[in-house]
Amino acid sequence: MVWSQELDIGALLNAMQLGVVVHGADTAIIHANPRALELLNLTLEQALGTTALGDDWHFIDEHGAVMAPDDYPVNRVVRTGHAISNYKVGIVDGDRPHPVWVSCNAYQSQHDGRIVVTFVDITETEEANQSLSLALQAQEKTNVQLLGTTSRLEIALSAIKAHTYDLDVQTGDIIFDDDFSSVLGYPEGRLQCITLEQLAGLTYPSDIRKRSRGLQALIRGDISTYQNTARLKHWDGHWVWVENRSKVLERDENGAPIHCVGVLIDITERKDLEAALLRNQKLEALGTLAGGIAHDFNNLLTPMLGYAELAKRSLPGESKERRYIDHIRKAAERAKQLVLNILLISRQGAADKQPVSLVNLIEEVLVIIKASSSKGLIID
Numbered sequence: 251m252v253w254s255q256e257l258d259i260g261a262l263l264n265a266m267q268l269g270v271v272v273h274g275a276d277t278a279i280i281h282a283n284p285r286a287l288e289l290l291n292l293t294l295e296q297a298l299g300t301t302a303l304g305d306d307w308h309f310i311d312e313h314g315a316v317m318a319p320d321d322y323p324v325n326r327v328v329r330t331g332h333a334i335s336n337y338k339v340g341i342v343d344g345d346r347p348h349p350v351w352v353s354c355n356a357y358q359s360q361h362d363g364r365i366v367v368t369f370v371d372i373t374e375t376e377e378a379n380q381s382l383s384l385a386l387q388a389q390e391k392t393n394v395q396l397l398g399t400t401s402r403l404e405i406a407l408s409a410i411k412a413h414t415y416d417l418d419v420q421t422g423d424i425i426f427d428d429d430f431s432s433v434l435g436y437p438e439g440r441l442q443c444i445t446l447e448q449l450a451g452l453t454y455p456s457d458i459r460k461r462s463r464g465l466q467a468l469i470r471g472d473i474s475t476y477q478n479t480a481r482l483k484h485w486d487g488h489w490v491w492v493e494n495r496s497k498v499l500e501r502d503e504n505g506a507p508i509h510c511v512g513v514l515i516d517i518t519e520r521k522d523l524e525a526a527l528l529r530n531q532k533l534e535a536l537g538t539l540a541g542g543i544a545h546d547f548n549n550l551l552t553p554m555l556g557y558a559e560l561a562k563r564s565l566p567g568e569s570k571e572r573r574y575i576d577h578i579r580k581a582a583e584r585a586k587q588l589v590l591n592i593l594l595i596s597r598q599g600a601a602d603k604q605p606v607s608l609v610n611l612i613e614e615v616l617v618i619i620k621a622s623s624s625k626g627l628i629i630d
Contacts, residue, residue, distance in 0.1 A: 268370055269352070275363035277302035277324050289350055289371060291343045310340035310349060323354045324365050333357035338376075339369070351376035417496070417510040419469065422446040426514075433492075433516050435485030454481035454489060461494070468498060469507050479517065491521040544589045551589070555582045 269286030273279055278301045287294060300306055302324040309317040320329060323337055334356050340349035352369035359366065413430040417423070422445045431441040434452070450458055457480035468476040475497045481489040496512030562575040 268368055271297075271367045271369075273302065273324050273365040273367065275365075277328065277365065280364070286369070289352060289369065290341060291345060308342040310342055312338040312340075314340070323356045323367050323369075327356045327358050327365055331358075338372070348373075348377075412513050412515045414511070414513050417446075417512065419498075419507045419510055424449060430514070433514075434482055434490060449482075452482045454483075457481055465496075468496065468510075471498075471501075471505060474498075476512075490516060491518045493517045548586065548589045551582050551586050555579060555586075558582065 267285055269289045270281075270283045271279055271286045271290075272281040278299050279297050282290070282292075282294060282297045287297060290297065292300075302322050303319060307319075307322065309322060311317045311321070317339065319325060323334060323339065326334055326337075334354065337354040337356070338351065339354055340351050342349050350371065351373045353372045354367060354369040356365060356367040358364070413427050413433065415424050415426045415430070424444055424446065426442050426444075428439065428442060431438055434441065453461065457478075461478055461480055464473075464476045464478050467473050475495065477493070477495045479491060479493050482492055484490050493515045494512060495515075496510050498507045498509070499511050500509040501507050558575050558579045562572050562579075565572050565575070
């Protein structure tokens with residue numbers, strides 16, 4: 251009857267795929283069931299009599315490090331005097347490419363000192379856990395890289411004053427990033443969720459029509475991306491130039507757009523620089539024109555001065571007409587100086603700074619005024 255019960259227990263253990271090894275008080279193996287021998291990759295003859303202190307065992311711990319003999323399940327129970335449960339051990343065998351992982355339970359009989367070790371194969375679970383751990387590590391690495399990429403993207407967008415948005419084409423709802431409101435001087439988040447109609451209310455009238463034509467082309471699928479510039483009204487009333495770039499991200503089964511994404515870039519500074527450059531180009535063109543006129547005028551003054559000098563020499567020394575000619579010469583000299591000033595402004599002449607007598611300058615101006623004004627004008 252006892253023998254029958256032992257057979258039934260052995261059959262039950264084998265059916266449960268549970269390995270059982272019984273060690274004597276000296277840790278030598280005195281019994282091992284078939285499942286235990288399979289997991290240990292030993293025959294019964296090889297196992298019987300082998301102690302836990304020999305060099306025949308090669309175990310690793312749950313971290314993959316070589317396990318010290320004192321930490322072998324049997325030796326741990328003997329050393330501590332306490333049973334162990336769910337003790338993870340990796341069995342390394344040269345005939346197998348990968349370790350076999352088992353979960354051990356062990357205790358020592360108080361009656362005869364025997365140590366009973368039971369273990370179950372958890373290799374598939376352990377490999378799945380390791381694969382999951384590797385996947386989690388890879389995901390964590392990806393997340394870190396993505397975070398770094400996102401951070402760099404945010405820095406880049408901030409550097410060029412760009413703001414992202416999502417557009418629900420069917421509802422017309424637009425969701426901007428958190429900082430967009432500040433571009434137009436509104437409180438934080440005030441313009442984060444608005445509609446196309448509300449955005450149109452902030453847009454310069456003539457820009458609305460241009461944007462509408464481009465947006466319709468994008469919706470129809472005539473173009474893959476849409477780019478335009480427009481002016482948006484700032485909180486304080488002035489206009490802010492923005493450049494819009496958008497793309498359809500999702501369409502329905504009929505090809506109608508569902509979701510658009512885009513970016514708005516504040517280009518006000520660029521527009522101001524372009525306007526300043528245009529003004530400078532106009533001034534440069536005007537200077538070139540003025541320089542050409544000044545050269546022609548200078549060519550006219552040269553004979554005037556020459557003939558005035560010849561006329562003066564042909565008159566008697568006390569002649570009244572000589573004074574008139576002197577006025578002509580002085581006026582021509584001032585005209586010549588005016589030409590030099592024009593050439594200087596147009597950058598076609600070299601600056602020659604000289605001291606000027608204001609008294610003489612005023613006297614010359616008064617003479618010219620008296621000579622060209624009516625007799626009834628009195629100058630004090």
